[in-house]
Amino acid sequence: MAELNVGWKPRKENEYLGKEIPRVEGNEKASGHAKFANDINTKGTLYAKLLTCKHAHARIKSIDLDAAKKVKGVKGVFDFRKFLDDPKAFEIHYDGTIIAAVVAERPEQAEDGVKAIKVEYEVLDHFVDEQDLKGATEKKRTGEVGNAKKGDVEAALKDAKHVHKGYYGIHTITHMCLEPHGSHCEWKGEDLKVHLSTQNVSGTAGQFAGSPLIGIDQANVEIVCNYIGGGFGSKFAADQWGICAAVMAKELGAPVRLMLDRATELKIAGNRPSGFGNITVACDAEGRITAWDSEHWGSGGFTDVDKPGKTIDINQFPYVFDFENRNRKATGINTNCGPERAWRAPPHPQLCALTCTALDDLAAKAGMDSLEFYRKNIDQLATKAANPDIYRAEFDIAAKLLDWKGKWHPRGEGGKGAVKKGVGLAIHRWGGAAHAATCLVKVHPDGTVESFAGSQDIGTGTRTCIGLVLAETFGIPPSMVKVNIGTNKYPQSGPSGGSTTIGGVSGPNRRAGIEALGKIFDLVAEKYSVKADTLSAGKGKIWSGGKEVCSWKDAAKLIGPTALEVQGKGPVKDGLTSLEVGGVQMVEVAVDTETGKVRIEKFVAVQDCGLIVDLLTAKSQVYGSLIMGIAYSLSEERIMDNKTGRFINADLENYKLPRIGDIGELIVEMYQPDSEYERGVIGLGEPPVIAPGAAISNAVANAIGVRVPVLPLTPQRVLDSLAKAKG
Amino acid sequence: MSTPDRDQNTANGTGFSRRDFIRGSGAAMAATAIATSTVEARADDKAAKPNVKPAEATEVTLTVNGKEHKLKLEPRVTLLDTLRTDLSLTGCKDVCDTANCGACTVHIDGKAVYACTRLAHDCEGKKITTVESLKDGDKVDPVVSCFVKHDASQCGFCTPGFVMAVRAFLNSKPKASLDEVRKGLGGNICRCGTYHGITECALEMAKGG
Numbered sequence: 001m002a003e004l005n006v007g008w009k010p011r012k013e014n015e016y017l018g019k020e021i022p023r024v025e026g027n028e029k030a031s032g033h034a035k036f037a038n039d040i041n042t043k044g045t046l047y048a049k050l051l052t053c054k055h056a057h058a059r060i061k062s063i064d065l066d067a068a069k070k071v072k073g074v075k076g077v078f079d080f081r082k083f084l085d086d087p088k089a090f091e092i093h094y095d096g097t098i099i100a101a102v103v104a105e106r107p108e109q110a111e112d113g114v115k116a117i118k119v120e121y122e123v124l125d126h127f128v129d130e131q132d133l134k135g136a137t138e139k140k141r142t143g144e145v146g147n148a149k150k151g152d153v154e155a156a157l158k159d160a161k162h163v164h165k166g167y168y169g170i171h172t173i174t175h176m177c178l179e180p181h182g183s184h185c186e187w188k189g190e191d192l193k194v195h196l197s198t199q200n201v202s203g204t205a206g207q208f209a210g211s212p213l214i215g216i217d218q219a220n221v222e223i224v225c226n227y228i229g230g231g232f233g234s235k236f237a238a239d240q241w242g243i244c245a246a247v248m249a250k251e252l253g254a255p256v257r258l259m260l261d262r263a264t265e266l267k268i269a270g271n272r273p274s275g276f277g278n279i280t281v282a283c284d285a286e287g288r289i290t291a292w293d294s295e296h297w298g299s300g301g302f303t304d305v306d307k308p309g310k311t312i313d314i315n316q317f318p319y320v321f322d323f324e325n326r327n328r329k330a331t332g333i334n335t336n337c338g339p340e341r342a343w344r345a346p347p348h349p350q351l352c353a354l355t356c357t358a359l360d361d362l363a364a365k366a367g368m369d370s371l372e373f374y375r376k377n378i379d380q381l382a383t384k385a386a387n388p389d390i391y392r393a394e395f396d397i398a399a400k401l402l403d404w405k406g407k408w409h410p411r412g413e414g415g416k417g418a419v420k421k422g423v424g425l426a427i428h429r430w431g432g433a434a435h436a437a438t439c440l441v442k443v444h445p446d447g448t449v450e451s452f453a454g455s456q457d458i459g460t461g462t463r464t465c466i467g468l469v470l471a472e473t474f475g476i477p478p479s480m481v482k483v484n485i486g487t488n489k490y491p492q493s494g495p496s497g498g499s500t501t502i503g504g505v506s507g508p509n510r511r512a513g514i515e516a517l518g519k520i521f522d523l524v525a526e527k528y529s530v531k532a533d534t535l536s537a538g539k540g541k542i543w544s545g546g547k548e549v550c551s552w553k554d555a556a557k558l559i560g561p562t563a564l565e566v567q568g569k570g571p572v573k574d575g576l577t578s579l580e581v582g583g584v585q586m587v588e589v590a591v592d593t594e595t596g597k598v599r600i601e602k603f604v605a606v607q608d609c610g611l612i613v614d615l616l617t618a619k620s621q622v623y624g625s626l627i628m629g630i631a632y633s634l635s636e637e638r639i640m641d642n643k644t645g646r647f648i649n650a651d652l653e654n655y656k657l658p659r660i661g662d663i664g665e666l667i668v669e670m671y672q673p674d675s676e677y678e679r680g681v682i683g684l685g686e687p688p689v690i691a692p693g694a695a696i697s698n699a700v701a702n703a704i705g706v707r708v709p710v711l712p713l714t715p716q717r718v719l720d721s722l723a724k725a726k727g
Numbered sequence: 728m729s730t731p732d733r734d735q736n737t738a739n740g741t742g743f744s745r746r747d748f749i750r751g752s753g754a755a756m757a758a759t760a761i762a763t764s765t766v767e768a769r770a771d772d773k774a775a776k777p778n779v780k781p782a783e784a785t786e787v788t789l790t791v792n793g794k795e796h797k798l799k800l801e802p803r804v805t806l807l808d809t810l811r812t813d814l815s816l817t818g819c820k821d822v823c824d825t826a827n828c829g830a831c832t833v834h835i836d837g838k839a840v841y842a843c844t845r846l847a848h849d850c851e852g853k854k855i856t857t858v859e860s861l862k863d864g865d866k867v868d869p870v871v872s873c874f875v876k877h878d879a880s881q882c883g884f885c886t887p888g889f890v891m892a893v894r895a896f897l898n899s900k901p902k903a904s905l906d907e908v909r910k911g912l913g914g915n916i917c918r919c920g921t922y923h924g925i926t927e928c929a930l931e932m933a934k935g936g
Contacts, residue, residue, distance in 0.1 A: 026875030029883030030890050031862035032818015038884075039817030047812075107808060108801065129738040171739055178822050178830060178884040178918050229820070229884030230918050262823055459881030459919050620878045620924065627920030640738035648737070652823035652916065660922040661909035 002521040002532035006514045007575050008611060009472065011677045015538065016468045016478060018677075020616035023464040024483070025457070029227070036227045037197040038259050040184035046075055048245060048258035049110035051100040051117050052267070053092040056126035056336035056645025060090060060099070060119060067116040068102045073109030075252050077102050077117075078244045082213060092121075093302040094338050095646045096267025098241065103248050103256055126336040126645035130274045130299040131169060131710075136309075136333040142297070143308015145332045146315070151325030156291035160282035163291075164362040169276035169710035170353040170693060171637040172299075174266045175343060176655065179229020181269045182259030183242045185249040192246055193222045196238070197259075199231040200495035202454035205488045207238035213247050226486040231458050233342030234270030236495055266650040270341030271638060274298040275312045275350035276710075279358040287368050287376045289359070291325040292318050296354065299333040300340035309334035312347035319348065319355035320429050322382035336645050337638075342497060344625075345686035348428060349632065349693055353711055356426035356694030361707055364411045370425055370698065371395060371404055385580040386429055394584035394606040394671055398425070401604045401667050402586040412705020418594045421601065422703025425586045426694035432609070432683025433579035434503030434571040435494030441470065441512035442563040443520065447556035448480050450563075451512075455485045455493035455505055459624075460685050461617030462501055468613055469506050473513035475537035476552055491567070499683025502613060503577040506681045510576055512568030519566075523558035524549060577681045583607045585626075585691040589699040593722060596715030598634055598700055600664030603692075608671040610682035615670065622668040622688045629692020630664075631657050637712050780848055787848050791816065792860040800847050807831045807842035810857060818858035818887040822916075829915030830888040832895075833857050839895035839914075858887040861894070870894045873932055879924030885917045893929050903933040 008017070028034040065077045078101040081087035092099075102113035127139050136142045157163055177197075184195040192214070198204055205221035208214055228235065245258035260269055277296030283289045294317050300310035309332035317328045343349075363373035375395060378388045399405065407423045414420030439453040449470050457463050463483045471478040484490060494504045517537060524542050525532035527550075534544045542549045549555075571577060588601040605622050612618045635656035639649045649655045693711050700718065701707045708721040780802040789796050791814060798813055807824075810816040810833070819842050820830035831842040834856040861868035870893050873879075880886035889912070896911045897903065903911065908929045917925070 022875045022878060023880075025883075026878075026880065027862060027867055027871060029880045029886050030871040030874040031867065032816075032858035032887035032890075033862060034883055035817065036884060038820070039811070041812070041815045041817065106804075107812060108804060131738060176918055178820070178828070178916075179882070227883060230882045232918075262825075459883070616878045620881060620921070623923040624881055624920030627922055628918075637739060642738055651825060652827040653825055657916050657918065658922075659913045659916060660925060661913050663922055666923055 002518040002535065004514050004518045006511055008680065011674060014472060015475070016472045018612050018615055021464065021468060021478065021614050023461050023617055024467055025463055034227045036179050036229050037183050037195040037225065038179045038229065040195045040257060042186060042255050045184065045255045045257055046103045046105060046252060047107040047110050048101045048103045048248065048256055049107065049114050050098050050261060050264055051102065051114045052264050053097045053099055053121065054095060054646060055092055055121055055123050056095050056128060057124040058092045058121040059124065061122050062120045063099070064118045065100055067118060068113035071109065071113040071116050073105040074113040075103050075105065076248055077113070078248050080240065080244070083240055094268065094336050096264050096338060098264065098268070101244050101248065101258060103252060128335050128337050128640040128645045129642055130172065130333055130335055130337070131276050133297045133331065141309060141334045142331050144329070145308065145311060146328065146330040148314070149327045153291050153293050153325045153327045156325035157280070157282050160290050161285040162362060162366040163280065163282040164358065164365045165278070165280045166358055166361050166707065167278050167709050168354045168357050170274060170350050171711065172271050172274040172337070173632050173636050174271045174638055175230070175232045175234040175269065175341070176266065176657065177230035177232065177234065180260040180262065180265040181235060181239060181241065183245050184255060184257040185246040186255035187250050190216060191220050191222065192216065193224065194242070194246065195224045196242065197228050198223065198225050198235050199228065199456060199458050199497060200236040201225050201456045201486060202488050202492045203236070203495050204238050208243065208246055211243045213243055223488040224486060225456050228456060228458055232344045233346060233497055236497065262652065263650040266655065267647050268338045270343070271301065271338055272343030272349070273300040273310070273312060273340040273347065275347070275354055277354050279354065281358050281362045283362055283366055287363070287366050287373050289321070289323050289362070289377050289380060292323045293327045294318065295329045297331040297333060299335045299337065301335055301337040302339055303334050307334060308332050310340070312350045316351050317355070319351035320382060320427055321377065321380050323380055337640060344628070344689050345430060348430065348690040352426055352428055352690050353693035353697065356691070357697050357707070360424065360698040360701065369408055371399060371408065374425065374427065383429060383580065386582060390582045390608050390671065391427060391584060394582060394608065397669055397671065398584045398586045398604050398606045401669060402588060402602060404586055407588055409702070411702055414703035418592060420591050420593060420703040421588065422591070422699045422701070423586060423588045424695050424698025424700070424702055425584065426691035426698060428583050428687055428690035430499060430581050430683070430687035430690070431579045432499040432503065432581055432687070434507050434577040434681070435500035437493040437504040437508050437570050438491040439493070439505065439508040439512060439568040440491050441509060441516055441566050441568060443516050443556060443559060444563045445557055445559045445561065447476065447553040448482065449474060449476065450482045450484060451509055452484045452490040453493040453505060454488045454490040455501065456496055457485065458496045460501060460621060461614055462505060464617060465502050465613040466505050466509050469509045470513050473510055474517060474552065476540055499686040503681040503683055504570065506613060507570035507572060507576045508568030511570065511572065512566040516564055516566045519564060520555050520559065524555050527558055575680050578610060578679045579682055581608050581682055581687050583687050583691065585695045587695045587699045589696060589703055591700055591703045591718065593704060596718035598713050598718060600630055602665045602667065604667045604669070605688050606669045606671055607684070607688050608676055609684040610679035611677050612670060612672065613681060618670060618684055619668050621685050623666055625688035626666050626692060627658060627663050628689050630662070630696070632712060633693045633696040634658070634712050635714060787851050789847065789850055789855060790853070791855045792857055802846060802848050804847050805843055806845040806847050806850050806855070809847040810842060816857045816859055820884055820888060827916070828885070829892055830885050832888040832891040832915065834891060834895055837898065839892050858891050861890065868894065870897065870932060873928045877924040877928040879921050879928045881919035881921055885915060889915045889917065889925055893925065897929065897932050901933065903929065905930060
């Protein structure tokens with residue numbers, strides 16, 4: 001067999017890789033024909049609505065579920081206490097906890113059923129203030145989750161030329177998936193088909209099958225997810241509400257669709273935890289950072305009774321950098337808030353928001369331009385895999401695109417009028433290695449190609465990228481490649497988390513494609529009397545030493561009457577994929593010191609990510625990240641009411657997301673020298689969402705001369721910080 | 728621990744004292760939200776013709792994408808629920824149910840409307856157009872193709888609503904400027920952050936692209 005090099009083609013030979021190619025399912029999505037789990041309406045589908053508890057901490061004294069069963073159209077009621085071995089031990093630990101689901105012929109009838117249920121609660125003591133370490137300690141809600149020392153911080157602080165101490169924080173946000181968590185479950189005999197809104201097509205069947213309330217063979221479960229309306233790290237599990245839908249569908253002998261309502265989606269289906277910290281950082285006269293001392297806390301929400309709470313990972317403080325003398329301590333708080341779930345690049349946005357702000361304040365204290373300060377310290381990176389030269393190159397590109405030199409000024413010299421302008425920067429890092437995945441590639445005798453994988457497209461362009469990898473490999477137009485993903489009945493693929501998918505699926509498809517191509521080259525060699533090892537595929541033809549041997553279609557005919565099938569596996573250390581990216585972001589803001597409103601003027605992101613499969617969808621990931629970053633930097637936060645323990649803005653009116661006019665000018669520059677191409681595919685979806693918080697906060701500080709310590713930088717917080725500085 | 732002075736009512740401290748809400752955080756993202764081109768239901772629309780119906784389900788005929796549908800619905804059922812549940816036209820999405828996000832945008836007599844703000848019975852005799860009508864086999868509306876060209880969708884959940892908003896916006900402002908696009912499309916929310924592509928798409932269409 002022809003031994004082909006599995007590696008990517010020399011860059012300039014590519015017909016499709018790295019070009020801007022629209023996503024294949026674009027028309028289906030934009031015209032509303034794409035069916036999400038939320039849209040599945042098979043005949044006889046029943047609709048579920050949820051009864052949730054509005055208390056932060058309570059027990060059920062009495063409940064009358066039968067009242068719901070008497071309501072017109074109601075077919076059944078599911079009691080969530082069933083998930084406990086001892087239903088009497090059921091306790092509500094946060095607002096939004098599901099008590100029951102009512103299933104009815106129509107959605108509004110299910111709502112009537114929910115309203116008919118009478119519950120009496122015993123309300124218990126609660127604690128929801130994640131920022132209040134003192135209060136949490138008094139209420140015995142805290143636990144130390146790390147305390148480590150390196151070098152001699154005390155001596156370094158003594159020797160330092162500049163020492164800065166500051167308090168920083170970032171509030172909890174939710175995932176706010178526009179398609180809520182949920183599923184449509186339908187039984188045929190012993191077979192369960194679940195249309196699940198999931199980032200984990202291959203990994204959720206067992207959770208349904210193995211639930212004590214279901215208990216069937218895993219082989220009987222089919223998971224389908226052709227489209228998912230946002231997940232961002234929160235949709236990896238079947239979840240209790242998924243099991244509930246399956247159980248009710250079985251019990252009622254009809255399909256059941258259960259999607260969380262908006263408030264419940266926000267309250268219990270995951271959030272990005274908060275982080276607050278007191279940080280001391282010091283440098284020498286040259287601006288070289290010599291010491292770091294941090295003590296941070298926060299909460300991942302309710303963990304478990306009598307367990308210490310969680311907070312963001314101490315081992316990654318300080319973020320991106322590490323210093324010779326470094327102390328760090330962390331305290332977790334157990335609150336009566338919904339539990340955390342992975343949120344796009346966990347927990348890097350919080351780490352960055354606390355680190356890159358403190359470093360910027362130290363630079364200001366030392367009287368240095370922040371960019372020069374970063375350059376001076378960029379060799380003090382925490383991760384050996386990170387490359388300071390990439391950051392250096394990205395600094396230069398970003399600075400040019402924003403005109404950093406022309407726009408930077410010492411703190412507080414942002415103009416004489418009420419509106420002050422300023423610039424800020426921050427950097428990030430991310431791994432993004434390929435996940436474990438397999439695929440099946442079929443080359444049909446008519447020359448069309450199919451790929452099958454139990455993967456999913458969460459918006460990153462999985463289908464499009466698989467198609468481009470195979471089109472490039474066989475030298476055929478992408479329209480000749482059909483990509484089949486979205487069910488666990490296809491070969492197992494990895495979950496889409498950690499920016500692992502594009503690398504995860506590219507490798508196996510390339511490997512399988514190359515193996516198939518080698519087999520086809522053997523057939524071509526025999527038929528046309530050429531040497532197999534001289535052959536290449538491109539532009540719809542097979543070539544030997546620059547001469548056309550035959551068309552791709554003629555070559556494919558040689559396969560015989562049935563398709564040639566090859567399995568692809570990954571990851572393999574063969575250079576197709578690798579890991580570790582950096583990224584530099586610079587932003588210019590305008591701050592109205594009378595209203596406190598921050599406006600984004602210009603936002604520059606320079607991002608490396610190895611080899612780019614599809615430049616169009618890759619850039620979309622960065623644009624989207626900047627917009628999500630603007631959201632959590634300026635307006636988006638979960639607001640908990642201390643008195644009632646309730647999440648009081650769990651809706652799209654008061655949970656404030658930016659709209660199309662709120663984002664300013666965005667400039668995305670993919671850092672793409674040949675050296676990046678040579679690294680192979682690396683994940684991209686997460687890294688660019690990390691730095692916006694610190695970059696925007698630093699720009700605001702540069703503009704108004706005052707640090708607004710806690711994100712998001714709402715007008716109120718900006719005004720408060722200005723007032724505090726005035727005294 | 729030193730923390731700044733904080734409002735004791737909320738865990739987030741200074742972010743949400745009721746007195747300062749309008750002055751402070753309430754204004755954060757209000758700039759474009761109020762300038763939407765999407766027309767919400769208004770009380771005076773119905774004032775002209777009293778339309779009292781019994782609480783139980785009664786017949787109603789809806790004209791959707793040029794086709795008549797005879798349905799039996801309770802008067803409380805929204806146009807959104809009817810389209811999605813009874814007609815399986817699920818391109819309009821039920822995201823907020825509070826007239827904030829625009830994911831349920833359809834056209835009624837040519838105007839963009841949040842389908843969650845209309846009762847199905849009130850739409851009798853009106854021409855309802857849903858996003859599905861913008862693609863018929865290989866025949867695709869230029870707004871749809873332009874969305875795809877500029878990659879103005881990621882997960883794609885808000886996209887159909889945005890497409891309908893852009894279609895109606897361009898119908899009324901075929902030569903829109905960047906400023907007009909930013910204000911006129913402020914009635915829809917995207918979580919993935921596709922605003923850049925949508926802006927590019929709307930501008931290209933406005934330039935006759």
